[in-house]
Amino acid sequence: MRTTTHTEVLIAGAGPTGLVLAIDLARRGIPHRIVERSERGFPGSRGTGVQPRTLEVFDDLGVVDAVVAGSGPVPPMQRWQGPEPADRWNMTEPAEAPGVPYPEVRMLPQWRTVGILCARLEELGGRIDFGTELTGFAQDADGVTGTLRHADGTTETVRAGWLVAADGGRSGVREALGVAFTGEQVDARPVLIADVLLKGPDRARIDPGHWHMWEGAEHGFLGLRQLEQVETVQVIVGFQDTARRLDTDVDATPDALTRLVAERSGLALTVDEVRWSSAYRARAAMAERFRVGRVLLSGDAAHVHPPSGGQGLNTGIQDGYNLGWKLEAVLRRGAPDALLDSYDTERRGVAADVLGLTARVHRRDLKGDGENRWRRGKETHQLTLNYREGPLSRELRRDLAGDALRAGDRAPDAPCRDVSGARVRLFDVFRGPHFTLLDLTGEDTRRTDPLPDWVRPFRPVDDEGRVKERYGSGLFLIRPDGYVALATDDASDLAPCLTLFSA
Structure with missing residues (x-):
């Protein structure tokens, strides 16, 4: 049919x-x-x-x-040497830059x-x-x-x-x-990943507050991490043999994973159930x-x-x-x-x-690579990815400082007040499917030409100076996906820019 x-x-x-x-x-x-x-x-x-x-x-x-x-947060890393715990360290660092309301990676x-x-x-x-x-x-x-x-x-x-x-x-x-x-x-060695229920006399040693790693195991890496708010444990097993072809129907059974976990950790652990598994080579x-x-x-x-x-x-x-x-x-x-x-x-x-x-x-x-191994810095937060060289970005201001926000950049958050005096965040203003025209010109004159209904104007009351600190001065057209489309000191630049987004 x-x-x-x-x-x-x-x-x-x-x-x-x-x-x-x-x-x-x-x-x-x-x-x-x-x-x-x-x-x-x-x-x-x-x-x-x-x-x-x-x-x-x-x-x-x-x-x-x-x-x-x-x-949950990224748990601290716990390195093991056989059945004994060794050193611990934090894998990630928070995004401490101003204008970032969610600074930590979540798991x-x-x-x-x-x-x-x-x-x-x-x-x-x-x-x-x-x-x-x-x-x-x-x-x-x-x-x-x-x-x-x-x-x-x-x-x-x-x-x-x-x-x-x-x-x-x-x-x-x-x-x-x-x-x-x-x-x-990137890496020819195969990796097996599985979500399992883990039991055994040493189960309590795999606490949910850490990501447990065995790097020095004879035949490859082992990682164990209890997933957030459930009993399931994520098992990651790396193999040194680049010619090995993994078959999850064979290599990810409870018996096969129990043997792998026991051999590499030296702990008395049993994989009781496998709820999901996959194999890959890093590409x-x-x-x-x-x-x-x-x-x-x-x-x-x-x-x-x-x-x-x-x-x-x-x-x-x-x-x-x-x-x-x-x-x-x-x-x-x-x-x-x-x-x-x-x-x-x-x-x-x-x-x-x-x-x-x-x-x-x-x-x-x-x-x-020394202290950087198994560490993730701010370059992974995706906050600095930008479209500065893209076809939709119009930076029309002059004499900007080297670290100034530019068209094509992510539009940062900042606390301020609206015209009624209510405290808001810029992200409260940006939230939704519309464009936002952020007016930081400092001029009190009202616009005489109407904006299309898909653009919402906003002139913040910036009594703490946080908005100006992060944006500078001018008119900023913020795209619905939170990037600056236009930055200008001249309001006449707005109309030509809007034609990129409508008839």
Whole structure:
């Protein structure tokens, strides 16, 4: 049986990237379909680190409270030598820069992140079509026609204006497009990761307050970490034999993992149940293009990262966050098609930089680079990633200091007051699907030309000087994804800039 449906945006894949995009579209009132071939959300812990910039995204999307409540800080590292504990150290450092409301990395199993995002999407009236796979598609000048296969064997033809591929590192959409996916194998040694229930006489020694590591085991690395607010323990096992091919059906059984954990730790521990497992070799790769006509690649379909530094999930989330407002501008405001070309330009540049970072971090860990080994600095927080050289950034002020905020930078938070005298944060003002015109000119004259309804003006009462400290003076057009589009001292520069985002 075949049915035919219509929507404006079809999203293939309901991982964090696809869900963030769906949430953003839902709050903008853009009809969409998000399909996921699995019968339920992602079941594993992979992608546990949530960076400070991602927490800001989650603040805007209305899920940060649930994320913070369901997560925990990065635990201190506990190195072991056989069955005896050795030294301890902190793996991460907080983002102590001003204007950062969420300075610490949070640890959250990916299955819980997906659950929180699913609940938010449903709250906004959306839903996920689980057990539904995109099996083929064709595009033309006006849209994309996709074929969906449901779990019961029925098929459906869906007509959409745009297709967004968030279908993972083995993306069928990317393969069908023939887009090259090139990169390098950062580490040839295989790694097994599993979520397990751990028992035995020494179980209490694997306390949830630390991340337990055995680096000196004869045949490879072992890591154990109890996941946040559950009894499940994440097991990470590295193998020195680069020729070994891991099979989770064989290597991730309770008996096999019990042997590995016992051999490498020297502790009396038993794996009682395996709830999820996966195997990988660290790889860095990126698609040659993120846009082909009316099809856009995002998340792992566009770039895959080594797990070092906790960047992959976070970069994918920002793909979705970058794309949602641009799709609305094209679909609702007649914005030029080039606006979606900017998605390709901006996110490929960021992905390339992040891939370089994760590869360097991974190799640094392998080399044992002194005190920096197994440490993550501020470069992993994603707060300094910017679009300064991008096609949507207009920096028109002169004689700026070297460390001044510029167009293309992330717009920082700051406390201030609104015209009524109420205390607010800039992030309270920015929150939502709109642009914000931040007026720091210091002039009391009112604008005579009206702003479009998708731009909200805000002139803060900056009695503590925090806003000026972080922005300087001028007019700042803040994009819906929290980046500065325009910085100028001349109000006449605003109108030409707005034409980038509407007809």
